Amino acid sequence: MSKPTTNAGPFFPRDRNWHPPALSPNYKTSVLRSPQKALLSLGNTISETTGPVFGHNMLGELDHDLVQNYAKPGESAQGERIIVHGHVLDEEAKPVPNALVEVWQANAGGRYRHKKDDYLAPLDPNFGGCGRVITDENGYYAFRTVRPGPYPWPNGVNDWRPSHIHFSLFGSGFAQRLITQMYFEGDPHIPLCPIVRTINDPAAIEMLVAKLDMNHCVPMDARAYRFDIVLRGRRSTMFENRMEGN
Amino acid sequence: MTKLEYLKESPSQTAGPYVHIGCTPNFIGNTGIFKEDLGARMMNEQTKGQRITIKGRVFDGTGTPLKDAMLEIWQADSEGLFNSPSEMRGEADPNFTGWGRQPVNLDSGEFCFETVKPGAVPFPDGRPQAPHINFWIVARGINLGLNTRMYFPEEEEANAADPVLGRVEHRVRVSTLIAKQSGDTYTFDIYIQGDNETVFFDI
Numbered sequence: 001m002s003k004p005t006t007n008a009g010p011f012f013p014r015d016r017n018w019h020p021p022a023l024s025p026n027y028k029t030s031v032l033r034s035p036q037k038a039l040l041s042l043g044n045t046i047s048e049t050t051g052p053v054f055g056h057n058m059l060g061e062l063d064h065d066l067v068q069n070y071a072k073p074g075e076s077a078q079g080e081r082i083i084v085h086g087h088v089l090d091e092e093a094k095p096v097p098n099a100l101v102e103v104w105q106a107n108a109g110g111r112y113r114h115k116k117d118d119y120l121a122p123l124d125p126n127f128g129g130c131g132r133v134i135t136d137e138n139g140y141y142a143f144r145t146v147r148p149g150p151y152p153w154p155n156g157v158n159d160w161r162p163s164h165i166h167f168s169l170f171g172s173g174f175a176q177r178l179i180t181q182m183y184f185e186g187d188p189h190i191p192l193c194p195i196v197r198t199i200n201d202p203a204a205i206e207m208l209v210a211k212l213d214m215n216h217c218v219p220m221d222a223r224a225y226r227f228d229i230v231l232r233g234r235r236s237t238m239f240e241n242r243m244e245g246n
Numbered sequence: 247m248t249k250l251e252y253l254k255e256s257p258s259q260t261a262g263p264y265v266h267i268g269c270t271p272n273f274i275g276n277t278g279i280f281k282e283d284l285g286a287r288m289m290n291e292q293t294k295g296q297r298i299t300i301k302g303r304v305f306d307g308t309g310t311p312l313k314d315a316m317l318e319i320w321q322a323d324s325e326g327l328f329n330s331p332s333e334m335r336g337e338a339d340p341n342f343t344g345w346g347r348q349p350v351n352l353d354s355g356e357f358c359f360e361t362v363k364p365g366a367v368p369f370p371d372g373r374p375q376a377p378h379i380n381f382w383i384v385a386r387g388i389n390l391g392l393n394t395r396m397y398f399p400e401e402e403e404a405n406a407a408d409p410v411l412g413r414v415e416h417r418v419r420v421s422t423l424i425a426k427q428s429g430d431t432y433t434f435d436i437y438i439q440g441d442n443e444t445v446f447f448d449i
Contacts, residue, residue, distance in 0.1 A: 008332030012252075014448065019258045020389035027260075029387030032307035036439045039448040040413060046367055047380050047395075048449045050330035051320065052345040060280065069279050091252045102284075104268025113276055114264045116314075116352070128279050130271045166261070166268055172332065174320040175449045177382055177391060181259040195260060198389050204257040230253045 009235040010044035011175045012091055020198030027194045028155055048175040049234070054100045056134050063132050066105075066145035070113075070128030077127035079108025079146030081222035084165065084182070084210065087139045091233030095139025099231070100170035102132045103143060110151030110161075119151055144222060147184065155194055162189035162196065171231040182227050183209045258391070261384040263314040270316070270349050285318065285347025288361050292341040295324025295362035299431045300396065303355045304383060307439040311355030315385035319346045319359055319396075321378070326365030363398065369409045376404035376411065383436065393447045396434045397424045419445050 022034035042048075062069035067077045084103075088096040106112045106129065109121035113129050129148075133141045148163050162183050169178045183190050190196055190209065199205050207230070216224035266274045270283040289297075300319075303311040322328050327338035329345075338344065342362060350357045366374045376397055383392040397405055405411055405424065414420050422444045425432035436444045 008334075011449075014255065016390075016448065018254055022389055024389060027387070027389070030260075030389060031387075032310075033312070033385065033387035033438050034389075035392065035443060035446050036307075037419075037443050037445075039446050041448040042410060042413065043370070044449060045369055045375060045410070046328065046333075047320070047322070047375070047378065050328040050332050052329065052343055053331055054284075063280070070276075089253060091255060093251075093253055102268045104264065112264045112267060114267055115274055116263060128267075128271070128276055130267050130276060130279050132268075132280075166259075166265070168261075168265075168269060169256075174380055174382070175393075177318070178256065178258060179261045179265075179384055179391060180256050198259070199257050201257075204254065207254065207256050208259070230256045232255050233252070 008049055008172070009237040010049055011173060011232040011234050014232065018201060018204050020200070024194075024198035027198050030198070044175055049173045051170070051173040051176065053098060054134055054170065056098075059132065059134060064143040066103075066127065066129065066131045066143065069131060071126035075126045077107070077146050078124050079127075079149075081144070082147050083142060083144050083216060083218065083222050083224040084227055085140070085142035085213075085216060085224060086226050086228040088135045088141060088169065088171070088229045088231060089139055090171075090231050094233075095135070095137070096171050096231055097135055097137045097139055098172075099135040099139065099141075100132065100168075101135065101141050101229075102168040103130070103145075103165050105129050105145065105148040105165045106151060108146050108149050110149030121149065121151065150187075150189055159194060160189050160192070162187045162193050167229065169229060169231060173234070176231050178231060180229075181208060184225065185209055185211050258389060260386060260389055261316065263386040265314070265316045265384060266349055269347065273349055283347070285343075285345055288343050288346045288359070290341050293362060294339050294341070297430060298361060298363050300359040300361065300379070300425065300434055301431060302357055302434040302436060304350065304357075304385070304436045305438065305440075309440070312350060312385050313352055313355050314350070315355075315357075315383055316347065316349045317357050318382045319361070320344060320380045320382075321361065322364040322367050324362050324365055326367045328367075366404065371409075373409055374404065374407070376401050376408040378408075378410075381436070392438070393449050394436065394444050395423055395447065396432070398432070399424050399427050414445055
């Protein structure tokens with residue numbers, strides 16, 4: 001494995017008022033799944049600043065292409081073909097290279113390929129809904145998929161999820177781990193969704209809304225959406241506390 | 247004039263109930279996309295150290311185990327070195343990844359990791375930390391992944407001197423971070439809320 005080109009110091013503290021609070025009563029499942037005692041704040045130790053690295057060589061050739069990676073030969077997934085691309089950056093706007101980006105989503109009708117999803121929209125025999133990429137040296141990633149459909153879910157009587165793609169991000173340290181969701185510019189369900197609304201700050205929600213990117217559309221083939229992701233930044237190790245004499 | 251221009255971290259959203267589709271597709275029978283689920287195997291025959299099994303469940307506020315949670319662990323090898331590019335103290339065991347990912351069983355809610363017992367690693371000031379394993383838990387209803395640590399009950403002396411455990415103000419809660427041992431199997435149950443709420447960390 002290659003040694004890092006950037007520093008490996010402790011991560012910037014997480015702004016927990018920016019993230020959704022654990023207890024968000026309008027998202028009902030959070031009520032019994034939210035810690036009630038204060039978190040114990042801990043400056044990072046080496047157990048938090050280190051993390052595994054995933055090599056580009058572990059990827060299969062269709063891992064980044066959800067249109068094809070579950071399709072029968074000569075066929076492809078149904079729905080609006082889209083490319084989702086962007087940069088993974090840290091809070092200092094520096095690229096995060098070699099970040100593992102895993103994505104999953106419903107098909108074009110809003111149905112997940114999961115044994116626990118019994119929504120009445122049909123499965124697409126050519127769509128698995130699963131993909132992954134690793135960012136390049138500039139923190140850039142891109143994958144191709146179909147736009148997922150909105151779907152109803154049991155929270156309120158008539159709650160619908162906006163079209164969304166789930167993202168799991170693995171940067172350079174275990175404390176940087178993040179799971180989030182990407183939404184689509186202009187979707188009227190975004191401001192209605194109780195899961196979106198677990199986030200209090202409209203500017204934070206805006207970070208999760210991908211923008212239609214006409215410059216990267218492939219003519220007569222697929223539209224493009226741009227979605228940049230920001231992971232925690234890290235301090236320099238130069239001035240970290242050490243025992244005198246070390 | 248100097249301006250502080252930082253970006254904000256992308257806000258978290260719940261992993262939802264279908265995290266397996268993207269993170270452990272083979273586990274739910276979505277085969278043929280990825281050869282193997284990432285993090286399913288942490289070691290091989292050549293891995294050095296004491297083999298251990300870690301089992302447990304994640305309980306909600308009613309005491310019901312979550313059936314849709316996914317856990318990841320991160321730990322040092324048996325010598326206390328991390329298999330990470332930012333490990334500067336030496337070369338970790340190349341036959342041990344240090345990172346595991348396991349969904350809980352869809353019916354019983356039980357998770358299971360096969361790993362090795364980690365060695366001690368230093369605190370930033372040079373004091374040793376007792377052997378421990380970092381846990382990260384996501385599920386439907388968890389808006390931001392939960393971080394905790396598992397410690398080993400037989401390491402009484404090291405635990406007593408551990409600088410992180412020493413930070414737990416209410417001493418009765420320290421036991422929530424210490425697994426129960428039966429031979430080479432450790433049970434580490436995680437309580438999201440209630441009287442036995444596990445100590446979670448803001449790291």
